[in-house]
Amino acid sequence: xxxxxxxxxxSSDGAWQGxxxxxxxxxxxxxxxxxxxxxxxxxxxxxxxxxxxxVIAEILGGILLGPSALGRNKHFLQIIFPSWSTPILExxxxxxxxxxxxxxxxxxxxxxxxxxxxxAITIAIAGISVPFLFGVGVTFLMRKxxxxxxxVGYAQCLVFIGVALSIxxxxxxxxxxxxxxxxxxxxxxxxxAAAAFNxxxxxxxxxxxxxxxxxxHKSPLVSLWVLISGVAFVAFQLTLVRPFMNWVAKRSTSNxxxxxxxxxxxxxxxxxxxxxxxxxxxxHAIFGAFVFGLTIPKGEFAAKLTKRIEDFVSGLLxxxxxxxxxxxxxxxxxxxxxxxxxxxxxxxxxxxxxILGTFLVAxxxxxxxxxxxxxxxxxxxxxxxxxxxxxxxxxxKILNDEMFAILVLMALFTTFMTTPAVMAIYNPSWDVIxxxxxxxxxxxxxxxxxxxxxxxLACIHGPGSVPSLINLIESTGTAFENSPPxxxxxxxxxxxxxxxxxxxxxxxxxxxxxxxxxxxxxxxSQDQIPAAFxxxxxxxxVTIRHTTAISALSTMHQDIxxxxxxxxxxxxxxxxxxxxxxDVEETMENLGHDWRAVNQRVLSSANCSVALFVDRGFGGxxxxxxxxxxxxxxxxxxxxxAGGPDDREALEFGWRLAHPxxxxxxxxxxxxxxxxxxxxxxxxxxxxxxxAELKRSNESVEYIEKVVASNVAETVVSIGQSTEYDLVIVxxxxxxxxxxxxxxxxxxxxAELGPIGDALASSSHGILSSILVIxxxxxxx
Numbered sequence: 001x002x003x004x005x006x007x008x009x010x011s012s013d014g015a016w017q018g019x020x021x022x023x024x025x026x027x028x029x030x031x032x033x034x035x036x037x038x039x040x041x042x043x044x045x046x047x048x049x050x051x052x053x054x055v056i057a058e059i060l061g062g063i064l065l066g067p068s069a070l071g072r073n074k075h076f077l078q079i080i081f082p083s084w085s086t087p088i089l090e091x092x093x094x095x096x097x098x099x100x101x102x103x104x105x106x107x108x109x110x111x112x113x114x115x116x117x118x119x120a121i122t123i124a125i126a127g128i129s130v131p132f133l134f135g136v137g138v139t140f141l142m143r144k145x146x147x148x149x150x151x152v153g154y155a156q157c158l159v160f161i162g163v164a165l166s167i168x169x170x171x172x173x174x175x176x177x178x179x180x181x182x183x184x185x186x187x188x189x190x191x192x193a194a195a196a197f198n199x200x201x202x203x204x205x206x207x208x209x210x211x212x213x214x215x216x217h218k219s220p221l222v223s224l225w226v227l228i229s230g231v232a233f234v235a236f237q238l239t240l241v242r243p244f245m246n247w248v249a250k251r252s253t254s255n256x257x258x259x260x261x262x263x264x265x266x267x268x269x270x271x272x273x274x275x276x277x278x279x280x281x282x283x284h285a286i287f288g289a290f291v292f293g294l295t296i297p298k299g300e301f302a303a304k305l306t307k308r309i310e311d312f313v314s315g316l317l318x319x320x321x322x323x324x325x326x327x328x329x330x331x332x333x334x335x336x337x338x339x340x341x342x343x344x345x346x347x348x349x350x351x352x353x354x355i356l357g358t359f360l361v362a363x364x365x366x367x368x369x370x371x372x373x374x375x376x377x378x379x380x381x382x383x384x385x386x387x388x389x390x391x392x393x394x395x396x397k398i399l400n401d402e403m404f405a406i407l408v409l410m411a412l413f414t415t416f417m418t419t420p421a422v423m424a425i426y427n428p429s430w431d432v433i434x435x436x437x438x439x440x441x442x443x444x445x446x447x448x449x450x451x452x453x454x455x456x457l458a459c460i461h462g463p464g465s466v467p468s469l470i471n472l473i474e475s476t477g478t479a480f481e482n483s484p485p486x487x488x489x490x491x492x493x494x495x496x497x498x499x500x501x502x503x504x505x506x507x508x509x510x511x512x513x514x515x516x517x518x519x520x521x522x523x524x525s526q527d528q529i530p531a532a533f534x535x536x537x538x539x540x541x542v543t544i545r546h547t548t549a550i551s552a553l554s555t556m557h558q559d560i561x562x563x564x565x566x567x568x569x570x571x572x573x574x575x576x577x578x579x580x581x582x583d584v585e586e587t588m589e590n591l592g593h594d595w596r597a598v599n600q601r602v603l604s605s606a607n608c609s610v611a612l613f614v615d616r617g618f619g620g621x622x623x624x625x626x627x628x629x630x631x632x633x634x635x636x637x638x639x640x641x642a643g644g645p646d647d648r649e650a651l652e653f654g655w656r657l658a659h660p661x662x663x664x665x666x667x668x669x670x671x672x673x674x675x676x677x678x679x680x681x682x683x684x685x686x687x688x689x690x691x692a693e694l695k696r697s698n699e700s701v702e703y704i705e706k707v708v709a710s711n712v713a714e715t716v717v718s719i720g721q722s723t724e725y726d727l728v729i730v731x732x733x734x735x736x737x738x739x740x741x742x743x744x745x746x747x748x749x750x751a752e753l754g755p756i757g758d759a760l761a762s763s764s765h766g767i768l769s770s771i772l773v774i775x776x777x778x779x780x781x
Contacts, residue, residue, distance in 0.1 A: 008084065022079060025088050032080060032089060033316070036323040039064060051419050053175050055383045058319050059412055062326020068405075071327065081327055093324045094285070096317020097388070101286045102271045103310060104171055105293020106302050108196055119365045120193035123358055127194060127379045128166045128201055130357025134349050135162035145342055148400050159209040160393040163202060164407050165350045169383030169415070170199040176381060176418055178496055179552065187371050187426060191378045194358075199385070203290060206389055207283050213396040229281040234291055237274070242295040245270075249301035267296070267305060284392060318384075325387050328394060331409070333402040343406045347413055354380040354414075374426035381418045382411035453485040455569040459493050459560060461591065465575055466533070468618040468770065472573075472727075473542055475635060475657045487543040489567055490533050491560065493575075493598075494550045553594040557601035564608060571609040571653075571774075574599050576753075576761065579615065600752050603775055609649050612753060614761045614771035618727055635662045638725040638769075640716065640756060642669040643687040645776035646731025653774060654729045655694050658701050665702040666691075667719065669712075713746065713759045720760045720767035730756045732775040 010026045012019040021027035043057035043064075064070060071077045081089075139158045143149045149157065173195045182188040211226040245267075252263035271289050278288030296302050334340060355376035362372035390407050393399040399407070456476070458469055473488050533544050549559040564572055577596040603610050618635075639654035641647050651666065658664040668691065694701075706715065720728055732754035748758045757773035759765070 025085065028080075028082075028085055029088060029092065032085070032323070033320060035080065036061065036065065036319050037316070040319045040322070051179055051423075052416060053172050053179070053383070053419075055169075055172050056412065056416055058322040059326070059383075059387065059408070061319070062322035062324070063329050063331070063408070063412075064326065065323055066326035066329050068326070068329060068331040072332070086324070086327070089320060090324045092317065093320035096313055097321045098275050098286055098289045099268075099271060099309060099313045100318050100321075100384075101388075102289040102293040103306060103313065104199075105290045106296055106298075106306055107174070108170060108199060108294065109298055110196070110200075110294060111298075119367075120190050121197055122365065123190065123361050123375065123379075124194035124197035124201070126357040126361035127168065127354055127376075128198055131166040131350065131353035132162040134353035135165045138165065138346060138349050141345070142342065142403060142406075145338060146400065146402050149403060152398055153212075156209070156213045156396075156398050159205065159212060160389065160398050161407075163205045163209060163389050164386060164393075164411075165346075165353060166198075166205075167202045167382065167386055167389065168195045168198040168354075168379050169381050169385045170195045171385075172383035172415060173378060173381045176378070176422075178550075180419065180422060181551070181555070181558075182422070182426075186367075187374050187378070190362075190367075191375055194375075194379060195381075198379070202385065202389075203287060206392070207287055209389075209398075210283050210287075210392060210396070213393070213398050226282040230278070230283050230287070233277060233281060233283075233288070237291050237295050241270075241292070245295045246297050249297045249299065252301050263301075264305065264308060268309070286388065322387070325391055325408070328391070328401075329405050329408050330401055331405050333405050334409075339402065339406075343409060346406055346410050350410055350414055351380055351417075370426050374422050377418055377421045377425065380414050382415045386411040453487050455487045455489070455567055456571050456573060457489045457491060457560070457564050457567065457569040458573040459491045459575060461493055461575050461579065461595070464579065465615055468615045469573075469613075470533070471618050471635070472613070472772075473544075475637075475659075475662050476653075485543065487545070489545050489547060489563060489569065491563060492546070492548040493556060493560075494548060495556075496550050496552050553598055556598045557605065560598075560602055561605055564606065569608060571611055572602060572606060573611045573613050573772075574602060576612050576614040576771075578761070578763070596750075596752070603752055606777070608777055609774060611653070611772050611774045612757070614753075614757075614773070616768060616770045618770035635726045636724060637662055637664045637727045637729065638719060639664065639666045640669075640719070640728065640730040641666055641687075641691070642731075642734040642756075643683060644731060644734055646733050646754070646774060648687065648690050648731070649776040650729045650731040650772075650774045651690060651694065653772070655701070657727075663702070665704060665725070667704045667706060670705050670707055713755070716756055717759055717765050717767065720769050720771070721765060723768060725769045727770045727772060728760055729772045729774065730754075730760065732757060732773050 009024050012021045012024040012027055015021070022031065040054075040058045040061035043061050044054050047057050065081070067077070071081065135158060139154065139161045142161070143152070143154065143157060170192075173191060177188045177191065182191075207230050208227065211223045211230065248263050248266065252260050270292055274288035274292035275285035276288070278291075279285040296305070334343060355373070358376035358379045359372045362375050363369070367375070387408070390399065390404055390411070394404050456473075458473070460466065460469055469490070473486070476486060533546050547563065549556065549563075551559050560572065560574075563569075577591045577593075577599060579591060599612060603612075637654055637657050639651055641651050654664050654666065695703075719725070732752075734754070734756065746755050746759075748755060750758050750761060753761055753771075753773045757771060760767055760769075760771045761773075
């Protein structure tokens with residue numbers, strides 16, 4: 001059915017009135033958007049095991065919906081993507097592209113180019129110039145081999161093909177490096193700095209290409225005026241707009257950390273005005289948005305601005321651009337041996353020029369062979385920016401359908417090969433090698449002789465866990481005068497996603513090849529978590545170092561274990577995957593199965609002690625306790641001891657908490673007379689020795705003995721339900737024969753906590769105390 005776009009209505013009257021919604025602009029746009037999102041997300045899910053960036057799935061999704069696959073069915077194309085809907089789809093997609101390029105400008109730190117030194121800049125220049133020179137020969141061959149291309153000017157065609165061959169997709173490269181944990185290694189830092197320089201150079205070349213190709217004008221003076229106007233626009237943005245945006249960034253954030261809505265709207269309006277100005281000049285609207293993004297100062301304002309718009313732009317609007325590109329890509333135009341041979345030639349020349357040029361210059365810069373080769377492969381990454389260049393070339397009629405399809409497939413292949421090639425050439429994984437790890441704790445009488453300091457790695461999910469963790473650290477660090485000094489490494493766990501803000505955080509906080517900061521840089525805006533621990537470290541008697549680990553949840557445990565090995569910590573404290581909500585009393589918020597899996601992987605792989613902390617407001621809710629026996633006692637701790645390595649670790653940790661302001665009670669389970677096996681007899685002797693040693697070292701601890709009878713779980717729950725204790729410490733597994741026999745048939749909701757810990761952590765029992773479940777190093781058992 002042919003429809004006149006000039007008479008097209010936005011919405012339909014509905015099917016009951018005989019109106020077809022697909023013949024109206026807005027309902028059809030909804031169907032198109034839904035279909036595009038479904039196809040791209042499905043492909044992303046299928047490609048996830050191959051560790052491919054999301055852009056691969058989006059490009060493939062666009063091609064699949066276009067005339068290369070589903071679009072070969074003309075009936076499907078006329079119903080879902082009729083020709084009259086193309087301007088509407090492309091307009092919405094262009095808005096998404098405009099704001100995405102603004103986000104790319106936000107993400108690109110020009111100062112990293114200045115800091116990168118001559119090495120990265122030299123590599124970047126080689127990575128641009130060598131493929132561009134190779135493009136001279138490719139352009140000559142393609143103009144001769146592809147029908148109709150010889151009608152286009154050689155210089156115009158050369159600039160577009162040269163840019164297409166030499167470009168490196170900075171946003172895609174950042175995500176590949178983050179996925180491979182290479183982002184802050186020497187290879188990753190060099191690649192990012194070179195890609196940043198490459199990105200800026202590519203936009204300059206693209207502006208030149210658009211200026212040369214624009215319009216139907218005959219005079220070369222018009223192209224010159226376009227270039228001069230473009231340079232003037234950039235100068236205006238960097239000299240006048242940039243200081244103004246610095247002022248906006250300083251004024252925008254209120255005391256409570258929220259960004260004023262007026263400044264957000266002002267910035268978004270600036271994106272559209274900048275895009276309009278460059279379109280008016282004759283370059284392209286996206287160039288203005290990109291340059292405006294560069295004027296925004298990197299910091300808190302940029303991060304919060306990105307979080308506001310990135311999901312809507314990257315998740316909803318940007319896939320429409322890939323769909324519109326896919327509708328222009330017809331792989332069927334590549335016909336015959338000559339055409340497919342030309343595709344193979346273009347791919348070979350692109351890879352050879354980029355990889356060889358980067359590799360040779362990197363070797364001259366004294367970079368090892370494997371790293372140099374990995375750099376070459378990484379710099380060969382294409383993606384969205386490549387697609388933008390090709391689409392502009394097609395719009396300007398520089399590239400015909402066949403050449404456009406060849407170059408799109410080249411971009412797809414080179415990006416697809418990056419991850420597996422780098423993994424084969426340069427293994428970025430950290431080898432967590434087992435090494436002698438200090439004991440969690442020794443009795444206070446011996447600890448100062450056996451180790452110089454006690455090191456703890458404490459992990460948190462967000463600011464809500466900070467007060468309880470500080471209370472726990474404070475209690476642990478001031479137990480005895482002769483206790484070893486306490487050094488705490490606080491690790492903020494952040495999930496790495498495809499969102500731009502995650503990559504921006506990676507740039508800000510990951511240093512030296514693994515996610516660690518030894519000291520906070522002065523003059524840099526700090527978030528709540530490092531600021532809180534820095535303030536406590538100044539007034540407390542504990543050395544605190546803050547770190548942020550940003551990884552995919554499937555590999556988050558590698559970051560935790562790496563830092564634990566690197567810093568030789570004695571115990572890792574992990575947050576339970578259910579957190580107490582501060583806004584709703586006695587409510588636990590479930591963070592999801594993926595965070596639980598992180599804890600399980602650490603528990604199964606760690607060489608040191610591991611503790612799971614079920615936080616219910618430790619030390620921050622005095623109204624929930626019974627009346628203290630002394631005005632000096634601020635916290636009450638209960639240690640449940642039944643025997644075994646885990647319980648001994650729990651006993652020793654609880655012993656370190658015992659001092660005048662913390663009252664520690666040990667509840668020791670005893671059994672009636674019975675016959676022990678040889679192994680059980682040995683365990684009992686070790687348990688008794690541990691208790692005797694700790695009794696001699698501190699007489700202020702209260703001891704309670706309970707005979708193991710039936711209903712052990714109910715007894716444990718009753719202890720947790722009492723308002724007497726702020727914290728209950730228990731080992732993950734118990735070796736008490738009677739207790740093991742009774743708890744063997746208990747159905748566990750959270751097996752990683754063990755039977756006792758699972759009962760205490762249950763939200764159905766109304767337990768108010770925080771719980772600390774400790775697992776001893778499994779190599780010692």
